[in-house]
Amino acid sequence: MKLIMNTILKQLCFVLLFFIATGINAQDDIKNSLTVYSGAVVFADPQFDSVSLVEFPFSLNRNEFEFFHPEGEEQKLYSRIFAQVDLFNTLGIAVDSITTYFSVRVNNRTESLQSGIKLFNKLALLIKPGIYSARLHVIDVVSKRSGKAFIDKIIVEPPMKNNLSIGGPILAFDIKPVIDSQAVNMRLVRNDFYIIHNPVSMFSDNDSIIYMYFELYNLDYNEESPSKIQITYNVLRNDSIFKPLGVRRIDKPGNSAVLAESFEIKDWLTDLYQLQIIATDISSNKTDTSLSLFRILSSEEVTLAIENFQSYDPYYELTLKEKLNLVTYIMDAQEKQALNRLSDVGKNNFLKQYWKDKKPKNRFGEIVTRQDLIAYYKFANDHFSENEDKSDGWFSDRGRVLMSYGQWDELENREVPMQQDAYEVWRYYSFKEGKVFIFEEWLGYMRLVHSNVTGEIFNKNWDEMLKSGLIDIAPDFVDEEDDGSGL
Numbered sequence: 001m002k003l004i005m006n007t008i009l010k011q012l013c014f015v016l017l018f019f020i021a022t023g024i025n026a027q028d029d030i031k032n033s034l035t036v037y038s039g040a041v042v043f044a045d046p047q048f049d050s051v052s053l054v055e056f057p058f059s060l061n062r063n064e065f066e067f068f069h070p071e072g073e074e075q076k077l078y079s080r081i082f083a084q085v086d087l088f089n090t091l092g093i094a095v096d097s098i099t100t101y102f103s104v105r106v107n108n109r110t111e112s113l114q115s116g117i118k119l120f121n122k123l124a125l126l127i128k129p130g131i132y133s134a135r136l137h138v139i140d141v142v143s144k145r146s147g148k149a150f151i152d153k154i155i156v157e158p159p160m161k162n163n164l165s166i167g168g169p170i171l172a173f174d175i176k177p178v179i180d181s182q183a184v185n186m187r188l189v190r191n192d193f194y195i196i197h198n199p200v201s202m203f204s205d206n207d208s209i210i211y212m213y214f215e216l217y218n219l220d221y222n223e224e225s226p227s228k229i230q231i232t233y234n235v236l237r238n239d240s241i242f243k244p245l246g247v248r249r250i251d252k253p254g255n256s257a258v259l260a261e262s263f264e265i266k267d268w269l270t271d272l273y274q275l276q277i278i279a280t281d282i283s284s285n286k287t288d289t290s291l292s293l294f295r296i297l298s299s300e301e302v303t304l305a306i307e308n309f310q311s312y313d314p315y316y317e318l319t320l321k322e323k324l325n326l327v328t329y330i331m332d333a334q335e336k337q338a339l340n341r342l343s344d345v346g347k348n349n350f351l352k353q354y355w356k357d358k359k360p361k362n363r364f365g366e367i368v369t370r371q372d373l374i375a376y377y378k379f380a381n382d383h384f385s386e387n388e389d390k391s392d393g394w395f396s397d398r399g400r401v402l403m404s405y406g407q408w409d410e411l412e413n414r415e416v417p418m419q420q421d422a423y424e425v426w427r428y429y430s431f432k433e434g435k436v437f438i439f440e441e442w443l444g445y446m447r448l449v450h451s452n453v454t455g456e457i458f459n460k461n462w463d464e465m466l467k468s469g470l471i472d473i474a475p476d477f478v479d480e481e482d483d484g485s486g487l
Contacts (some may be wrong), residue, residue, distance in 0.1 A: 033147050034146060037060075039057055040055070041057065041169075044156070050158070052126070053124060059197070062118065066145075067079045077109065077112055081104065083099065083100050083102075086134065099123075122187060128156070133150070133153065135151070160217065164284070165217045169277060170214065171292055207265065209262050212263070213258075214277060216256060217256050219255050228249045228251055229250055230279075235275055236274040236276055236291070237271060263275075273294055274293055274294075327351070330368065338350070364406065380394045380398065381394055384446070412427075423438060424439045426438075
């Protein structure tokens with residue numbers, strides 16, 4: 001199982017407080033990237049016992065995909081789309097993943113190029129309680145263009161067993177009962193409702209209605225003594241009630257309930273709002289409350305925000321010094337000499353041309369993207385720095401190895417037998433044929449003490465311990481087997 005850095009997962013901001021991201025390959029033209037909008041919705045349904053269902057709805061721009069005539073089909077055009085969600089824990093370790101592969105059909109080339117048409121889909125995983133991040137990767141199988149969305153801080157709480165609880169909620173562009181299952185994408189159906197998610201909870205001032213779906217668990221239900229649930233809806237603005245949306249009382253259908261509502265937002269001001277749900281079980285007097293953020297933007301703001309969002313590249317937020325640090329371990333000696341002779345303006349121009357013309361490789365010979373290097377650089381500074389402002393982690397032994405060789409495949413972190421000094425073992429598998437780096441604590445800092453990679457420091461004692469299996473006993477971090485929980 002591949003371990004991924006936490007900083008790879010940092011949320012890209014789009015407007016405010018919403019889960020949005022786009023795929024940006026730092027070495028390619030931005031126009032060659034797919035725009036991906038994604039979010040996460042948690043259903044802590046007690047029927048799943050110790051895990052919760054987390055759905056990852058996403059939307060795509062249809063005109064960004066390449067369509068073709070499949071063999072034997074003369075009329076319709078099709079695209080092929082691959083999507084994968086990777087889930088990471090707070091250590092940046094990949095703990096689960098789920099994929100889908102689907103097709104989209106249009107009638108002709110003109111239709112395929114029509115702008116403003118969205119494609120909707122979702123993936124889902126059963127996840128243990130904890131705090132996670134996720135990355136959605138979408139690939140156009142025909143053109144090979146791709147895009148990514150990063151979702152930060154997904155809080156999965158344990159399912160409640162006794163107290164009333166709200167599952168979801170989902171904000172959507174449209175919700176309607178399923179009448180003909182053949183006419184809808186069943187992946188978007190939940191409890192007989194066809195839900196067109198708004199994965200980023202952003203609406204235009206041209207939208208007149210917001211739809212919401214949510215679930216209620218642990219209702220005090222007695223078939224022989226019918227009782228009701230009371231649902232109160234409010235919209236908050238600046239932490240105070242902006243508009244009461246009404247109160248509903250409904251009969252309990254059982255120990256759980258599914259509700260879908262719609263609210264008119266015509267003529268509301270462009271601003272950030274919260275949709276509040278207060279659910280009360282009247283017979284037990286138990287209650288639960290949820291708040292769902294959403295923003296209303298003008299049509300002009302939506303267009304501008306998307307343009308700014310699609311042009312986002314974290315490289316341009318770096319200082320010149322940081323840009324130079326970024327290439328320290330991947331440039332050859334001749335390139336470094338040429339770079340060091342230039343003025344600041346010349347260095348900036350040199351680096352611009354360098355990233356345009358070259359596809360640099362790490363020390364294992366694998367192509368490394370600028371985006372990956374930035375993630376490694378920031379992770380190293382955040383976790384390996386020795387100074388207070390956390391700016392020299394990239395220059396530490398662990399930072400150098402990370403930026404030179406890429407992310408590890410397995411990490412062990414524990415004390416050395418007998419010596420009782422902390423140490424870390426980074427293992428690289430796949431094409432690296434079992435390469436290893438060992439870092440030992442010395443004077444409060446971790447230094448590289450052994451590696452079987454040519455050109456790195458070699459320590460006979462550590463090599464013998466590796467071969468004897470002494471440091472293979474009860475590692476702190478181990479791969480988790482796939483339990484088949486992906487839906």
